[in-house]
Amino acid sequence: MLVGILQDIQAEYKYLPREALEEVHKGLSIPLTQVYSVATFFKAFGLTPKGRHLIDVCLGTACHVRGAVRILERIERELGIKSGETTKDLRFTLGTVNCVGACALGPMVIIDGQYAGQMSTNKVKPLLESYD
Amino acid sequence: MRRRLGSPEDLVRLRESIIKNKAPGKPGISICGGTGCIALGAEGVISAFKQEIQERQLDTKVDLRITGCPGFCERGPLVLIEPKNTLYQRVKSEDVSEIISQTIENGSVIDRLLYHDPKTDEKFIQEGDIPFYKKQMRLLLGNNSRIEPDKIEDYIALGGYSALSRALFSMSSDEIIGEIKKSGLRGRGGGGFPTGTKWESCRRAEGDIKYVICNCDEGDPGAFMDRSLMEGNPHSILEGMIIGAFAIGAHEGYIYVRNEYPMAVRNSEIAIEQAEEYGLLGKNILGSGFDFAVRINRGGGAFICGESTALMASLEGKVGEPKAKYVHTVEKGLWERPTNLNNVETWANVPLIITNGADWYSKIGTKGSKGTKIFSLVGKINNTGLVEVPMGITLREIIYDIGGGIPKGRKFKAVQTGGPSGGCIPERLLDLPVDYDELTKVGSMMGSGGMIVMDEDTCMVDIARYFTNFLEGESCGKCVPCREGLKQMGKILTDITEGRGREGDIEMLEEMSVGIIDGSLCGLGATAPNPVLSTIRYFRDEYEAHIKDKACPAGVCKALIIYCIDEEKCPGCGLCVKACPSGAITSTGKKKPVALDQEKCIKCGACYDVCKLCAIKIR
Numbered sequence: 198m199l200v201g202i203l204q205d206i207q208a209e210y211k212y213l214p215r216e217a218l219e220e221v222h223k224g225l226s227i228p229l230t231q232v233y234s235v236a237t238f239f240k241a242f243g244l245t246p247k248g249r250h251l252i253d254v255c256l257g258t259a260c261h262v263r264g265a266v267r268i269l270e271r272i273e274r275e276l277g278i279k280s281g282e283t284t285k286d287l288r289f290t291l292g293t294v295n296c297v298g299a300c301a302l303g304p305m306v307i308i309d310g311q312y313a314g315q316m317s318t319n320k321v322k323p324l325l326e327s328y329d
Numbered sequence: 330m331r332r333r334l335g336s337p338e339d340l341v342r343l344r345e346s347i348i349k350n351k352a353p354g355k356p357g358i359s360i361c362g363g364t365g366c367i368a369l370g371a372e373g374v375i376s377a378f379k380q381e382i383q384e385r386q387l388d389t390k391v392d393l394r395i396t397g398c399p400g401f402c403e404r405g406p407l408v409l410i411e412p413k414n415t416l417y418q419r420v421k422s423e424d425v426s427e428i429i430s431q432t433i434e435n436g437s438v439i440d441r442l443l444y445h446d447p448k449t450d451e452k453f454i455q456e457g458d459i460p461f462y463k464k465q466m467r468l469l470l471g472n473n474s475r476i477e478p479d480k481i482e483d484y485i486a487l488g489g490y491s492a493l494s495r496a497l498f499s500m501s502s503d504e505i506i507g508e509i510k511k512s513g514l515r516g517r518g519g520g521g522f523p524t525g526t527k528w529e530s531c532r533r534a535e536g537d538i539k540y541v542i543c544n545c546d547e548g549d550p551g552a553f554m555d556r557s558l559m560e561g562n563p564h565s566i567l568e569g570m571i572i573g574a575f576a577i578g579a580h581e582g583y584i585y586v587r588n589e590y591p592m593a594v595r596n597s598e599i600a601i602e603q604a605e606e607y608g609l610l611g612k613n614i615l616g617s618g619f620d621f622a623v624r625i626n627r628g629g630g631a632f633i634c635g636e637s638t639a640l641m642a643s644l645e646g647k648v649g650e651p652k653a654k655y656v657h658t659v660e661k662g663l664w665e666r667p668t669n670l671n672n673v674e675t676w677a678n679v680p681l682i683i684t685n686g687a688d689w690y691s692k693i694g695t696k697g698s699k700g701t702k703i704f705s706l707v708g709k710i711n712n713t714g715l716v717e718v719p720m721g722i723t724l725r726e727i728i729y730d731i732g733g734g735i736p737k738g739r740k741f742k743a744v745q746t747g748g749p750s751g752g753c754i755p756e757r758l759l760d761l762p763v764d765y766d767e768l769t770k771v772g773s774m775m776g777s778g779g780m781i782v783m784d785e786d787t788c789m790v791d792i793a794r795y796f797t798n799f800l801e802g803e804s805c806g807k808c809v810p811c812r813e814g815l816k817q818m819g820k821i822l823t824d825i826t827e828g829r830g831r832e833g834d835i836e837m838l839e840e841m842s843v844g845i846i847d848g849s850l851c852g853l854g855a856t857a858p859n860p861v862l863s864t865i866r867y868f869r870d871e872y873e874a875h876i877k878d879k880a881c882p883a884g885v886c887k888a889l890i891i892y893c894i895d896e897e898k899c900p901g902c903g904l905c906v907k908a909c910p911s912g913a914i915t916s917t918g919k920k921k922p923v924a925l926d927q928e929k930c931i932k933c934g935a936c937y938d939v940c941k942l943c944a945i946k947i948r
Contacts, residue, residue: 199646200629204588231647238648238805239629241588257550258745258781259707261795267934274910274933295632295799297589298553299368300705301402301713310591312368318935319908 199225199235203242211247248283248290250328253307257296260303268304269293271321289328331481333608335616337494340485343607347486356391356433357411359474363398363560364553364592365714366405370421374406377422381429391433394483397473397561400715401461404444409456409474416456417442447711448733464730466693466701467717469677473561478596481603484564490609492680496572497617500683502532505576509679511687513699518544518635518672519747519776520852521698521765527669531659532577534667539579542663542670543570545586545593546640548632549748550799552779554703554715555673559586559593562677563600567623569679571610574621577669581622585640588627598625632749632803635777636851637662637670639805650805651851672777674703694720698764702778704746706732709739709784718763725759728782739784743867747776749796749803750856752863753789772863774856788885789868790875794822796860800853810848814841815857822861827888830876835865884947887932891948896922898944905936905945 199221206217213236222229236242254269269280272291276284283290299305302314306324313324334340360366360375375395382388392411399407404418410432417428420442431437443452444459453459476483484490496505510525531539543566547555559566570582586593601623604610612620631649633639639649641663662668678700682690691699698720704727707713711733718727724744728734735741743753752773754761761767765775783792801815818841821834842858849855865872874880881889894914899922906914906923913929914936922944925936937945 198626200643201627204627204629227646234648235629235646239631241628241630258749258779258795259551259713261550262708262781262783262787262792264934271910271933271935294589295548296550296552297364298547298556298705299365299402300551300553300707301365301405302368303707305368314368317938318933319939 199227199232200239203232203236203239207242211251212243212245215244246283246287248287250289250309252289252291253294253297254280254291255295255297255299255303255305255307256293257300257303259296259300260305263303265304267318268306268316268321271318272306272325275321275325289325331603331606333606335608337498337615340490340494340615344485344488344491347482351392351486354412357394358391358428358433359394359396359399359409359411361397361399361405361407361474362395363402363557364590365398365402366407369405371406373422374408374420374425377425378429381425385429387429387433394475394477396476397478398470398557398715399456399474400465400467400470400557400717401459401712402714403712414455414457416444416453416459418444460733461712461714461716461731464722464726465717466719468681468701469558469565469674470561470703470715470717472565473557476562478561478563479599479603481564481600481607484562488684489564489680490568492683493568493571493609494615496575496683497615497619502576502578505572505683506532508687509576509682512682512690513687513694513697514675514678514682514690515698515765516672517674517678517702517777519774521775524671524675527659527671528573528577530657531579531667531669534660536667538581538666539577540663540666540668541570541574541577541579541582542637542640542644542668543582543584543673543676544635544637544640544670545584545590545597545673546628546635547587547590547673547777548635548803549777549779551707551781552705552748552777554705554778556587556590556593557715558673558677558703559590560596563593563597564604565677565680566597566673567600567604567610569676570623571614571621572679572683573669573671573676575619579669580620581624583624583626583644583663585626585628585634585644588630594625594627601625631805632799633805633851633853636853638851640670641668648805650807651853653850674778695762695764697766698775702763702775704778704780706780706782708745708781709735709787710782711736720764721762723760723762724754727763727780728759732782735782735784739786741782742785742787743783743789745773745781745783745792745860746779747774747856747859748779749799750774750853750859751776751779752859753783753792753867754863755867772859772866774859786883786885788826788881788883789864789871790822790826790881791883791885793861793864794819794826797822797857800857804853804857808849808851808854810845811854811857814845814848815854817841818845818858818861825872825875826881826886828875828879828886830872830879832876834876835869835872839865890932891927892925892930892932892934892936893946893948894922894925895944895946898942899923900942900944904939904941908935908939910935 304316408417514524515521634649638652643649
């Protein structure tokens, strides 16, 4: 159940702090290297602090054929960061996700679990501005 | 308060009392609370209904249900009104008060909320008459609108858990396995392996401890049928698992569900809890002496964990790397013990087969593929959503009759089936029957059921690059040909899409594909070149246009296109001037077409998106 434990830590801190991973290693009596190999294998985990708001741009096939890459590029340009990075002021962390299953509404952007569907490049700026 | 059921008779009595307490003919309102409709604003509609019902003191007179997905995502939020099965689509919270006063209290239909066929302008009142539903056969999805997923009583009222009762008390393990074999059910996760044969091997495998697993790690981008089943009707899956565990002789099971599907996680947790309260799960199920417990495991966001051995490694708390298949998981799987893994949709078929019999089931479908299959119909299609069809239906029927064809009058180009490792099927093969073997013959596969429609604006080289990059990122890295080969293929494809394609690239891609297929342990590597091979097979001319003419015929590949202004169509409204982030478009005066400076243009497409008059052209 290592994956499940790491998920709970990730949900609490939005990333996996080193101290927490050491606790897992001691608590479960498994090598720290194994904890790290699992923590770095799965996409859901991160080892660096995340911003206040998490942006996920869906790059599933349905969103891709409807122009999701252009949306991602626009967000990258607006925030001055690349996918996987966090803004310096810790306001946003930008990531991508492969399909959230809301394909009817693609291209889809998810911010803090809230869905913003039928995105277009000119909707990007107002959307980002609605988060502080 | 749920009391433990100690015998099959207790279950029958419980069902009778649930049905008795539901007044027949009482109007029912089913609102889709699935992820798709929630994203379209269903939460507002739900709270408006609750408020309205409370204000009018109708609590005891109508049955309000927040259900799983009925499939027609394009038209959400969806509201289905019983007993007449009136379907209202694109419902807003402002419409709720009228629905209550007109339809519930007066029995009249609100015209503007009905589905209008955009082609014939015909209106449809009943759900079943709408072309989207007419050719479907919704054996698995049909109950989604009749069940509140967090109320086990709704499932029991519809006959739920009677298949389990039958299996436990009037069938032997061999009879159950025999029935599943005879039904012709094949694995719905993609492989298409005969389910009954798998169960039989696991039953015969040596070992006291055996496991069953439900694979709900639905990672195929563009596919969400397993999610909708797990969200909308979790008990049908649980019932299938308990029957399977009994037949195989397993007492422990796992549901491995993607963490990106929070609602599926929650609903399956609730389902397990409620089934345990009734004694349908846990110790001494229905007084039969059979014990079975199920735990939920959330996935960590790795596509490879949909592969059975990688999934088991992840369950053991290791990284999700697949193992060689010469040792079968039915003999040595999870913790080296015999393990039977099936996909969500496969498990959901089991109660149907036990209840109605293998003879009934095997009448549906084709010679080698029985029953129905759920597809998620997405991409460039008018009616996006989930469709459940009998095997053997043609692709054309799915895309044109059910899906309503391609939007904006564009031309169909290809349909991609089988997820990232499937293939693209061109127009001339649209009359192909949907069947495991037929799809494999044309270089694609059934896969788990994603069906992505592409039109003339989709570049097939770009699609091949997209899937190759996706699979490169999701390769676990264990086998060198998959890890390094996909990377190199991705590089070649990127070069082609960016105008650096060379003579001989196509042949190189074909040669590398063979190496990757032969040199990889698991299904990911062995099928990863499919998108490249199938697009080369059917759309070679597009590859050649990119390589020889340095042109992207579909106008997608950024390096090979330029945006320009159609001066005849442009009225100089200035919308694009405002939208352009790089100041490349400037106004040249009132009612005069705008000017675009190619030097400054970053090809972001913002102007193309805002122009309502199609005056921005891609060349």
